[in-house]
Amino acid sequence: MRTPKKKLYIRTYGCQMNVADSEQLALVLDSDYELTDRPEEADLYLINTCAIRRKSVEKVLSLLGRLKALKRRRPEMLLGVGGCVAQQEGQQLLRQAPHLDLVFGTHGIYRLPDLLAKQRQTGRRLVDTAFAAEMPYLCGPRPAGAVQKLVTIMQGCDNYCTYCVVPYVRGPERSRPAADIIAEVAAFVSQGGQEVTLLGQNVNSYGRGLPEAVSFPELLRRLAAFGGLARLRFTTSHPRDLSEDLMNCFAELPPLCEHIHLPVQAGSDGVLARMRRGYTQKDYLTKVERLRQVCPDIAISTDLIVGFPGESEADFQETLTLMRAAAFDSAFYFKYSPRPQTEAATYAEQVPEAVKTERLARLKEVQEQLSLASNQRLVGGVREVLVEGFSKQHNGQLTGRLRSNHVVNFDGPAELIGRLVQVHVTTAHRHSLGALLCGGQFGDQFLAASRQDHRRIPC
Ligand code: SF4
DSSP: OOOOEEEEEEEOOOOOHHHHHHHHHHTTTTTTTEEEGGGGGOOOEEEEOOOOHHHHHHHHHHHHHHHHHHHHHHHTTTEEEEEHHHHHHHHHHHHHTTOOOOEEEETGGGGGGHHHHHHHOOOOEEEOOOOOOOOOOOOOOOOTTTEEEEEEEEEESOOOOOTTTTTHHHHHOEEEEEEHHHHHHHHHHHHTOOOEEEEOOGGGTTTOOOOOOHHHHHHHHHTTTTTOOOOOEEEOOOOOGGHHHHHHHHHHHBBBSEEEEOOBBBBBBHHHHHTTTSOOHHHHHHHHHHHHHHOTEEEEEEEEEEEOTTOOHHHHHHHHHHHHHOOOOOEEEEEEHHHHHHHHGGGOOOHHHHHHHHHHHHHHHHHHHHHHHHHTTTTTTTEEEEEEEEOOOTTEEEEEEETOOOOEOOOOOOGTTOOOEEEEEEOOOOOOOEEEEEETHHHHHHHHSSSSSSOOEEE
């Protein structure tokens, strides 16, 4: 008789890259462990971490503190921390959390079974933060019902923006061979997958150093040529490396969704230079204009940092000017926080916390107006939605995303989850849209099956 698998609980912090890494963790450990969503029954509890901001590190330390009680109740449970914080802090984490058994870095995922075996043999607390020249990628079967997939196409970064910890914790840029990516996407599509998001720190530089010279636009063309893939997305793009060839893909490739995340970070040329971003405000806005010429429906989102060392009020005003000129559809915005090893952490003119807080509030106000205006432009139109599940905020309504990545909520039956449907957009809020399910291909069939009285309009 086969020994039953042990239970694995994974808590993931950070971006989509970390979510994809957690999927790899589960696959690497699959022969001995099965995932559980109940931490209290875990035999192995892993925390996959993000170090992009100081707050993220504090969150991990606070969770470790809370886990002391669980470890006391279940001393046989192994507790491990992986990912960027583990890479950055290494041995120091073992000192800060005496109940922690394992620390493994960003390249340690695939060595985790060996690390666990060694831990079992020796009973010692272990750290593995070595970088590897090559990292394998594992492809698992499509989880039941999953129609969206994150596919890592590259790891690491060589850009060394002066505020960013990524090159230090994820190592140099390495692209995954195109044939592996295509095989993974083909398998997913053949099992009924609908939407693929390609992941990398800077996908625009994909392909450098590969034996087969494949550029990122070429990779997109090969993936878009599959029949059956409804939606193709990617993140993140460095504005400096956004080529004309890539912009043209938005006009040429039907599955490529009309959305690009293009992190600008700041609007002042002086700040951009001190960040070592490699473009000016004018360069950035020229690319935004060109994108909108090529693909008039494209939605553009961005990342913004306020309070970078030396940022004056005039610099900050430049950021607001750029935001309005670019008319961002949405944005993630943060206060600058100095990260270990980075150049900007050593800059003399750190901006006081109170100034950062006040600027962040003003920036938020501007972005919320822009986001609302972006949502209002969609009201009255009919759009395709990939239904992702039930909304937690909107009272049991279904929720999904348009091709432009706008979030939309509407009444409908559970049978629609995982399907592409048409909706008529009726209301705009700051962070989402309200809509009515259209009749037609799916609407009639599913509405008839539903006992609820869903409002709908014919489109
Ligand atoms: S390009 Fe992105 S990941 Fe790379 S150093 Fe700059 S901010 Fe960090």
